[in-house]
Amino acid sequence: MKRELPILIVGITGTIMFFQYFFAPAFQHAFQWFLPKGTYMDFFATSQDWVIVIGILALPLGIWSLLKANVNKLKVPGERFYSAVLLGGFLAMLISGIAGGRASLSAGSVFMTIFNTVLIPIQATIFSLLAFFIASAAYRAFRARSVLATILLLTAFIVMFRFMPLGPISTINLSAVSWILSVPNMAAKRAIYMGIALGATATAIKIILGIERTYMGRD
Amino acid sequence: MKHVFKVKLTITLLIGMALTLSVGQVCFAQPETMVAPPDTSGPPAPQPPTNLRVEDEPNDFGHGLKIRWNLSADDGAGLNNVVAYELLRSDKAEGPFTQRAVIPKGISEYSDKDETRPTEEAPNPNFMDENSTWYYQMVAIGDQQVRSNPTPIVSGTTRPNWILLNKIPILIVVIIFTIFLLVFISSAKKGKSLYIRPLAGINAVDDAIGRATEMGKPILYILGLGTAGDIATIAGFTILARVAKRTAEYQTKVIVPVQDPVVLVVAQETVRTAYLEAGRPDQYNPDNVFFVTSMQFPYVAAVNGIMLRERPATNFYMGVFYAESLILAETGNVAGSIQIAGTDQISQLPFFVAATDYTLIGEELYAASAYLSQEPVQMGTLKAQDYTKAIAMAIIVLGIIAITAGWPFIRDLVTINL
Structure with a gap:
């Protein structure tokens, strides 16, 4: 029963959500019967809200996991420093947020100052690494070691020249780039999209029918 | 020589007078409306659109209407002076009618919808509730914003559609896919070996x-x-x-x-x-x-x-x-x-x-x-995917042939409008 009940809930919920896609207004009418007169709730939006509520309920579990793992790492010499920084940052944000109350979300508060002057620049720094990693990954990918890699290299050059400010060179191959992007590139993307759509449908049907159960912690 | 000089002087004076008069006319001309008779002062008004009609918007929750009309006789023909169409709307037959939309010339349909339900914090007078009746008029707008006479008032009532018919082709594909899925899972369970390419x-x-x-x-x-x-x-x-x-x-x-x-x-x-x-x-x-x-x-x-x-x-x-x-x-x-x-x-x-x-x-x-x-059950799902992809490819080829050969029936059959 411990296994069958979740599968039953998933099956029923999945079936309802599947049919509501095609018969949405009918489901909306049926949903209205359960609501007090004069009130209105959107069936699909409400079901999405439930997902958010479940996510919020799980948040304490995540925080507990984070704290437990890092408190344990305080005992490990090599990991101690990073865990101490994490726990210190966690406490600083927690205390400044609780102490400031609702005002902590207004500009100039300690909470927002830490957020804007520490966290945001750090995030931007990590994101900016992408520029360097694109260069290093492109170097490896574009080495002309085979026929396919050479075609990739040449195609990349044609497309790159379109977006570089090189005057007439940039405009000459406009039609070539347009063709590359809208014909072979688009054809490949659509083929992948189609595979993804069918694969996602197959997985969804497997979950609804109870064939796929790994996400519950077993095959 | 003296005669030539006199002729040149006369011509110069005449040209100078003509220029002075024309510049004076441009700079100091009275407003046209002051001098021109009222009936011929501006550009002529275009003919109004005809046969304005309102239908329920298909495949919706009951918050929209589809408005259609026949183009004005001066839209692309006649005086050819239609710039746009102005759709006027009211929730009462007697009005007042206010502007709902301005639609470019050459277009003969418009979807009027507003699904944003009003709240105390955000009232929305334009919200189109289910089973609500709305009244419409339309005028053609000509050059210099000259408007035609309005069309007769028509009305329509929003109706919720219980089934979204535009999604039915997707339902059919999913049903076919599910049938493939169950057939291949069944055959795999019976011991039939299924080949899948290695990854x-x-x-x-x-x-x-x-x-x-x-x-x-x-x-x-x-x-x-x-x-x-x-x-x-x-x-x-x-x-x-x-x-x-x-x-x-x-x-x-x-x-x-x-x-x-x-x-x-x-x-x-x-x-x-x-x-x-x-x-x-x-x-x-x-x-x-x-x-x-x-x-x-x-x-x-x-x-x-x-x-x-x-x-x-x-x-x-x-x-x-x-x-x-x-x-x-x-x-x-x-x-x-x-x-x-x-x-x-x-x-x-x-x-x-x-x-x-x-x-x-x-x-x-x-x-x-x-x-x-x-596992056979899992392998069967892959085979079902492959067969559904084969059907999708066949439909794509059919669509290409239909569009190339100009067969609108087959083209419409394989087109999904969401």
Whole structure:
């Protein structure tokens, strides 16, 4: 029963959500019967809200996991420093947020100052690494070691020249780039999209029918 | 000579007078309306549109109406002076009518809809409730905003459509697909062997785990930034179960940092069960499957730190990835790890292809479950996918032929308007 009940809930919920896609207004009418007169709730939006509520309920579990793992790492010499920084940052944000109350979300508060002057620049720094990693990954990918890699290299050059400010060179191959992007590139993307759509449908049907159960912690 | 000079002087004076008069006319002319008679002062008004009619908007929740009309006689013909059409609307037959939309010339239909239900904080007088009646008029706008006479008042009532007929073709495809699914699962259960082409990324999973065991280093398994409801994340759980089971057998450490609390719970349960099935529940350490943060780049910073400190032998990236894909994969490359990635995010696939050793592209990620288990039921789903793809290809070819040959019936049959 411990296994069958979740599968039953998933099956029923999945079936309802599947049919509501095609018969949405009918489901909306049926949903209205359960609501007090004069009130209105959107069936699909409400079901999405439930997902958010479940996510919020799980948040304490995540925080507990984070704290437990890092408190344990305080005992490990090599990991101690990073865990101490994490726990210190966690406490600083927690205390400044609780102490400031609702005002902590207004500009100039300690909470927002830490957020804007520490966290945001750090995030931007990590994101900016992408520029360097694109260069290093492109170097490896574009080495002309085979026929396919050479075609990739040449195609990349044609497309790159379109977006570089090189005057007439940039405009000459406009039609070539347009063709590359809208014909072979688009054809490949659509083929992948189609595979993804069918694969996602197959997985969804497997979950609804109870064939796929790994996400519950077993095959 | 003197005569010539007189002629030149006369011509110059005449030209000068003419210029002075014309410039004076331009600069000091009275407004045209002051001098011209009223009936011929401006450009002529265009003819109004005809046959204005209102129908219920199909395939909606009852918050819209479809308005159609015949073009004005002066739209593209006649005086050819129509600039646009002005749609006027009122909730009462007697008005007042206010402007609802201005539609460019040459267009003869308009969808009038407003689904935003009013609240106390945000009133919305334009909201079109179910079964509400609305009254319309239309005028043609000509040059210099000259308007035609209005059309007669027409009305329409919004009606909710219980079935979204435009989605029925999708339902038919899903039903066909489900039939294929059940047929192939049934035949696979009866023992019929089904061939599926090998995937290099899947074949490399066992080798990558073996490498980690030989090197005595951990395996890093990243489920991406998706939620537990994303199909790619669910596929990631499936592969995690296999990887964790094998690592439990080989007694290799697997580290799973996650960014979503719900994903954390499922990942912990998946790994714990895998260790249980491998007969090594004592080896399971819940601290190896841990929550980091829900924010994208702090998560990347944490995972990159783990890569550079732990130097894992193998990195798995299975799930939903965004801009962090390349940062993670390149750091893993710097750390010297074998890397296997799989995602359904098309924009990130090129990064994974460039930076990792093996990449599962789109549906290959979903199919990994069947490949790894080799169970007949799972294999049957792959065959069903292939047959449905064959039907999709046939429809595409049919569509190309229909459009090329100009067969509107077949073209409309294979076109889905959502």
